[in-house]
Amino acid sequence: MEIRNRRVLITGGSSGxxxxxxxVLGLKGAHVAISGRQTGKLDEAIASLRVAGVSAKPILADVATESGRAATLRGVLEAFGGVDVLVNNAGGVRAGRLENTTESEIRAMIEVDLVAPILLTQALLPSLRExxxxxVVNVASGIALIGMPFYxxxxxxxxxLAHFGEALRRELSGEGIHVLTxxxxxxxxxxxxxxxxxxxxGFVREPAIAVADAICSGLEENAFEVIRxxxxxxQMIALNRSEPAALDRRFAGMKAALEEAVRDHHAL
Incomplete structure (x- = not known):
């Protein structure tokens, strides 16, 4: 895919x-709209993009809600008249033991990480098809490939979300809509x-810009997936398929330390 002049909507685009x-996409000539839930953060994001040389359209909306998805759809169509690339990036997490996770936290993760991308993609399919x-770019997680304790x-x-993307890619094959996970x-x-x-x-963090560059390259190459x-x-992914008990033993050895390290990991 050629990025220049593409109309791009990125949910959860005010940070990370x-x-x-x-x-990255704006500097390659794309027309970019970003959605976010908080006015202050959205304003800061637009300002930082402007400093970097990118003009972006802000959309104040919570895509985990029906009204927020409607506002997102309305905002991007009013701004650009259509969408060429939808990036389902908005997400939330609550780590810790399952029995210590509240129902509201569980439901919040389901709504923002899975329901929202499915319904927003559905709503934008006519524009994408046109x-x-x-x-469609779905930002999943390495944890989707290797299930970790406390997550x-x-x-x-x-x-x-990953399997939604895989199934959708095959459903839309030959119809002009590519799906990247x-x-x-x-x-x-x-x-x-x-x-x-x-x-x-095992949590070796990399800069967000490195992930963004990889996703952009994946789009340009029409890749099916980008794995960081x-x-x-x-090797861990291969081992998880061939000998999952080996990874079970590895996680068991770090279980206590991992539980302590992630027990306050909360971003919903």
């Missing part, structure tokens, strides 16, 4: 990977600020 991707050469619901919804690892974003898990537990984490992550 979404904001970095807005910068484009003739368009794409049970998050692993479930991100794996669900991104699997970031630990990334330096506001969402990770409340986690104390570091490299000693390098060879170490690839």
């Amino acid at each position: 990977i979404g904001l970095a991707l807005a910068q 484009s003739g050469d368009s794409a 049970t619901t998050y692993a479930a919804v991100k794996a669900g 991104a699997y970031p690892g630990a990334t330096e974003t506001p969402m990770m600020q409340s986690s104390r898990a570091g490299a000693e537990l 984490g390098g060879e170490a992550r690839a």
Whole structure:
């Protein structure tokens, strides 16, 4: 896909990977709209993009709500008249033991990480189809590929998002709409600020701009997936398929330390 002049909507674009991707795509000539839930953060994001040389359209909306999705749809269509690339990036997490996670936290993760991308994609399919050469990018997580203890619901919804994308790609095959799934690892974003898990537990964080560059390259190459984490992550994914008990033992060895490190990881 050629990025220049593409009309791009990025949900959760006021920080982290979404904001970095807005910068990367904008500098390549895309017309970018970003959505966010908080006026202050959205204003700051637009200002930072302007400094970087990118003019972006802000959309104040919570895509986890029906009204927020309607506002997002209305905002991007009014701004651009259509959409060529939808990036389902907005997400939330609550780590910790399942029995210590509240029902409201579980439902919040399901709504923002899975329900919202499905329904927003559904709503924008007519515009994406009209484009003739368009794409849906779903930002999942490395945890969708390797389920980690203390991330049970998050692993479930991100794996669900990944399989939604895979099925949708096959459903839309030959119809001019490509689907790309991104699997970031630990990334330096506001969402990770409340986690104390570091490299000693396998959480080697990379800059959000590196993830954004990889997603952009994936779009340009019409890739099916972008998996971060390098060879170490690839080996873990292979081991999880061939000998999952080996990973069970590895996680068991760090279980106590991991539980303590992520028990306050909360971004909803």
